[in-house]
Amino acid sequence: MIICCLLFALNAAGQETIDSVSTQEKTDSTTSLVKRLYQVQQFLDTKAKKKVDPNYIEVPDKPWRVIMRYKENAVDVDFSNTLESLDPGDHSYLDWRLCFEPPVAASIGFWVGYRGTGISFSKSLAKNAGRYFSISTTGAKYGFNFRLRRFSTSAVKLETDTYIEGEGVTEYDEEDNMLSPVWIRSAYLNGYYVFNGRRYSQAAAYNQAVIQRRSAGSFLLGATWYQSSFDYSDVENSIFMELARSVGRIKVHQANIGIGYGYNFVPFRGFVINAMAMPTFSVYNRVKIYKYDFNYTLFLDENETDNYGEWNSETKTWANGKTHKALEIVNNTVVYPDDAESWEVDSETEYSWLHVNLDLRLGIAYNWRNYFIGLQGQYNNFHYKKDISKVNIFDAYARLSLGVRL
DSSP, rough: OOOHHHHHHHHHEEEEEEEHHHGGGHHHHHHHHHHHHHHHHHHHHHHHHTTTTTTTEEOOOOOOEEHHHHHHHHEEEHHHHHHSSSSSSOEEEEEEEEEEEEOOOEEEEEEEEEETTTEEEEEEEEETTEEEEEEEEEEESEEEEEEEEEEEEEEEEEEEEEEEETTTEEEEEEEEEEEEEEEEEEEEEEEEETTTTTTOOSHHHHHHSSSEESSSSEEEEEEEEEEEEEEEEOGGHHHHHHHHHTTTEEEEEEEEEEEEEEEEEOOOOTTEEHHHHHEEEEEEEEEEEEEESSSSSSSSSSOOOOOOOEEEEEEETTTTHHHHHHHEETTEEEOOOOOEEHHHHHHHHEOOOOOOEEEEEEEEEETTEEEEEEEEEEEEEEEOOOOOEEEEEEEEEEEEEEEEOO
């Protein structure tokens, strides 16, 4: 990025300085630096053109691009679990699912770069959408992108299905707010190799570093590192954790590899439509869960009259020796007392294989003169499972861009 910025700052000055070296003795050192940078620029331009077939891919003479971008990023998280009857012969259970859909992270910004590499800045337009960061670069035979997302949300949709003797008897579906928000963090690192990089370019549709002149496709080899955490371990969410067998926090690390295919369709000059699909398979999958206990519980008779006394944080018991006290329910709302307390009991780590995830991309671009406009979208699905708990994360974005070549 530093080299990119230096090239951009000195590109125009380089032309003037090279023509007037003989008359500017006081700027010999500056002129020498500008010459070297200009030579580097010429080398990169020549190399970029040699790596592609000009009948299929056009490398523009003007290497610099300034792009205005509007982007919307959406995340959907589903956490599901099964609560079985304590009587193993009862064949009764409850399936429940929590759905979290935070606000769409809309942003507007710009991108400045040389060929396939550059820097960007964006400003979020949505409130309470969390923090989002991304960076990407592309070449003739490779591509790289990184995304980081962190957000919290209290809005939740709860769905339940009750089964008795294996038959469904009741269904429940309601949107509500959790008493304490859930925190979700995710990091996505992806790289890919293009086998037919001389005739097919992902960059033609996604950052317009080059122009696809004729239709072509290619197989791609991709690798992905994905990690995320799902945390709702607050005492006010103890009911959900009891339903999930005390699980209050989950961390996952995944390494995936896959082979996909991309195709650029060029119906007329300057216009390209790209579609790419890549299923990936886990070669490393590590799931760590954290379990919590509480001094209050919903699964006790709230009319118990035992004298509990004060809570002892060291022994994790009430004065009467019991570990849990019934929660009070007023107007169908759980009341959490001031002395409600939670603590981490233990953690478990599990390794597994063969999780199938999906990477889908769609890009459309149109080039005329030194201007271009593009519309891009990407969809990723990641999921992991621990015992009877499942988490599915759907991550997608759509981006509109308008740029000029300089």
